[in-house]
Amino acid sequence: MGFFNRLKESLSKTRQGLVEKIENLITGRQVIDESLYEELEEALIGADVGVETSLELMETLRRRVKEQKLRDPARLKPLLQELITDELGTGDSSLNRGGPPTVILVVGVNGVGKTTTIGKLAYYYKTRGERVLLGAADTFRAAAIDQLEIWGRRVGVDVIKHREGSDPAAVAYDALQAARARKMDMLIIDTAGRLHTKSNLMEELKKIRRVLGRELSGAPHEVLLVLDATTGQNAISQARLFSEATGVTGIVLTKLDGTARGGVIIGIRRMLNIPVKFIGIGEGVEDLQPFNPQEFAAALFD
Amino acid sequence: MIFAGLAEKLQETFRRLKSKGRLTEADVDEAMKEVRRALLAADVNFQVVKSFVARVKERAVGQDVLSSLTPAQQVIKIVREELAGLMGGTQSKLNMAPKPPTVVMMVGLHGAGKTTTAAKLANLMRKQGRRPLLVACDVYRPAAIKQLQVLGEQLDIPVFSMGDRHTPVDIARAAVEHATRQGRDLVIIDTAGRLEINEEMMAELEELKAALRPHEILLVVDAMTGQVAVNIAETFNKRLGLDGVVLTKLDGDTRGGAALSIKAVTGCPIKFVGVGEKLDALEPFHPDRMADRILGMGDVLTLIEKAQASFDAEQVARLNKKIRSADFTLDDFLEQLQEVKKLGPIQQIISMLPGLGNMKKLKELGDIDDRELVYVEAIIRSMTPWERAHPHEINGSRRRRIARGSGTSVQKVNSVLKQFEQTRKMMRQLAEMGRGGKKGARLPRNLFPGKDNPLF
Numbered sequence: 001m002g003f004f005n006r007l008k009e010s011l012s013k014t015r016q017g018l019v020e021k022i023e024n025l026i027t028g029r030q031v032i033d034e035s036l037y038e039e040l041e042e043a044l045i046g047a048d049v050g051v052e053t054s055l056e057l058m059e060t061l062r063r064r065v066k067e068q069k070l071r072d073p074a075r076l077k078p079l080l081q082e083l084i085t086d087e088l089g090t091g092d093s094s095l096n097r098g099g100p101p102t103v104i105l106v107v108g109v110n111g112v113g114k115t116t117t118i119g120k121l122a123y124y125y126k127t128r129g130e131r132v133l134l135g136a137a138d139t140f141r142a143a144a145i146d147q148l149e150i151w152g153r154r155v156g157v158d159v160i161k162h163r164e165g166s167d168p169a170a171v172a173y174d175a176l177q178a179a180r181a182r183k184m185d186m187l188i189i190d191t192a193g194r195l196h197t198k199s200n201l202m203e204e205l206k207k208i209r210r211v212l213g214r215e216l217s218g219a220p221h222e223v224l225l226v227l228d229a230t231t232g233q234n235a236i237s238q239a240r241l242f243s244e245a246t247g248v249t250g251i252v253l254t255k256l257d258g259t260a261r262g263g264v265i266i267g268i269r270r271m272l273n274i275p276v277k278f279i280g281i282g283e284g285v286e287d288l289q290p291f292n293p294q295e296f297a298a299a300l301f302d
Numbered sequence: 303m304i305f306a307g308l309a310e311k312l313q314e315t316f317r318r319l320k321s322k323g324r325l326t327e328a329d330v331d332e333a334m335k336e337v338r339r340a341l342l343a344a345d346v347n348f349q350v351v352k353s354f355v356a357r358v359k360e361r362a363v364g365q366d367v368l369s370s371l372t373p374a375q376q377v378i379k380i381v382r383e384e385l386a387g388l389m390g391g392t393q394s395k396l397n398m399a400p401k402p403p404t405v406v407m408m409v410g411l412h413g414a415g416k417t418t419t420a421a422k423l424a425n426l427m428r429k430q431g432r433r434p435l436l437v438a439c440d441v442y443r444p445a446a447i448k449q450l451q452v453l454g455e456q457l458d459i460p461v462f463s464m465g466d467r468h469t470p471v472d473i474a475r476a477a478v479e480h481a482t483r484q485g486r487d488l489v490i491i492d493t494a495g496r497l498e499i500n501e502e503m504m505a506e507l508e509e510l511k512a513a514l515r516p517h518e519i520l521l522v523v524d525a526m527t528g529q530v531a532v533n534i535a536e537t538f539n540k541r542l543g544l545d546g547v548v549l550t551k552l553d554g555d556t557r558g559g560a561a562l563s564i565k566a567v568t569g570c571p572i573k574f575v576g577v578g579e580k581l582d583a584l585e586p587f588h589p590d591r592m593a594d595r596i597l598g599m600g601d602v603l604t605l606i607e608k609a610q611a612s613f614d615a616e617q618v619a620r621l622n623k624k625i626r627s628a629d630f631t632l633d634d635f636l637e638q639l640q641e642v643k644k645l646g647p648i649q650q651i652i653s654m655l656p657g658l659g660n661m662k663k664l665k666e667l668g669d670i671d672d673r674e675l676v677y678v679e680a681i682i683r684s685m686t687p688w689e690r691a692h693p694h695e696i697n698g699s700r701r702r703r704i705a706r707g708s709g710t711s712v713q714k715v716n717s718v719l720k721q722f723e724q725t726r727k728m729m730r731q732l733a734e735m736g737r738g739g740k741k742g743a744r745l746p747r748n749l750f751p752g753k754d755n756p757l758f
Binding site: 013042045046047048051109110111112113140141142143144146147149150151164195196197228230231232233234235237255257264 | 342348415444448451453497527551560579
């Protein structure tokens, strides 16, 4: 099964929760009135599109309806589809490259799936012929290094590590030296999960960033913030504070599979103003793929 | 920020209605729009919000506005009461088996924090006199077993594991037998994270439940979860029959509407909350405080409680008197620092203060390092009593001596003296404000030098 079909399948619940719900709300209605708008708004919010984005989508919808003097509720669905597709944007999801090696720093709060994402990213690029090295700079969480090593073995890439509790910036430094010596194309660095409100931990990230930038100009070339698709409005706060500390350049949205959580991606661009680069739609090693907005919209609506 | 805090918005909405003694339906409608947005922004499930708003409306319309309260406060009061009510009473006890061992099963999605919570719970229960055994049944995630083992080692609590080649049911069965033999009266089982729609994995939990007949099944939920929290909890509840919920990662800035939604929809009580990375950061759940948090009103109660528990009342009274008289010396400054230190990490204190959560200055405030206080203390302690009473007389040579004595630098001594001076200035202003009868945020005044103090 191709990725598009798996994407479609994993979005089936979102389709039920959002698209079909919109259809149900619209069918059988005679007029476009305030209560219909309100229910549509609730459908969007309920699909985790985000409060702000939902409210603005509805405002645009109201304005368009007025401008085009629409009366028939059935016309709302294609209009909403158009608005949502616009909202998803066109965007380019390819990674910023530099180096060599291209240095990718992976950050995020606890439990979003950073280590797993790195394993899958390594797999993605390795199967495309790149030489990838991993740096285990999550020296805080118990057994995080082991977890990354298991991934490294699975995928067949090396992991540079220190002992648990050592300085993450030192790990990053060594990993970069090793990546250069071994002529790697790409270095992906794992960091400890941290709540974005802990300023001392955010300082630690800044230090890793500084060390990398000093050793290789332009590094890290990509700072990927891993977001869990089950996260609600707090995603905004996470994106803002991580961006302030580390200059996030892209988002990886994980755990999109299965349940009705696809909606969150619609609001992300407006709320966070950072492009989504990869999405994770399953537990398999191949289930992390570059994000393609048009494909996503097609999988959602068609 | 989109949502500046419900209280302020409501205040604004009602300012126009000030003269009215009775709230009309239209007034309440207006206010409820803000309530609705605040709740949605806090990730409260939209269906829960809908019925909640309807109920509050019903209560608020036509109520006589008490003379002592403004309409805004009246509505907030109703909203708070209803919110706290929705979240149920305090219930932070586990169901205990009449005949030990008690078996507790931790379940949840990937990354919710099951393994860490299992260890924290074991630690908490040991403090209450139990003899816990941790069981590693996550045979899927790489290194999950190792993680539990490391945590167990840190806590000195035994961890039972059989590697990842056995089924969770076999491991758990053997663990309960092991616990019985070893006289362990509490078995805490860590299971693998799973999606609630993964049929195979959910069936595995049902099997585990049938085999073990656990006394308590706890769903571990990330407090940052959005609207889907309800679907997750509902499915787990339907399949397993949950006894309680543990909310994790509450030490971030999430409003935690997921908590409210889960309680409202499934009826499962929230028993514990995880509030930090340290293994003792698991606390009982307080519905009223959660209500305040969701409304953006800060966790004043927790702070007051903490302050009461750790402050020497007499000392505080004396200090307050000094503040008001503007007769504030470096000795008092030091004393005050020590009082504040007793409250816990400064960052935690700040997060509990209402209004500060939304302040632009929060970032600077958050940057305070508790270690800085140690330097300040050392510097003040290196001064003579005379110097402490006469900070203006501390000249260059004295500063050099103090720097040497405290193992710091002259710059550090200078900055402490500057901070002290600013604090004193502010104290004077506060004292004047107090005399002028102007009412501001009253709470922190006697606890802290003030939020504008560079030290805090």
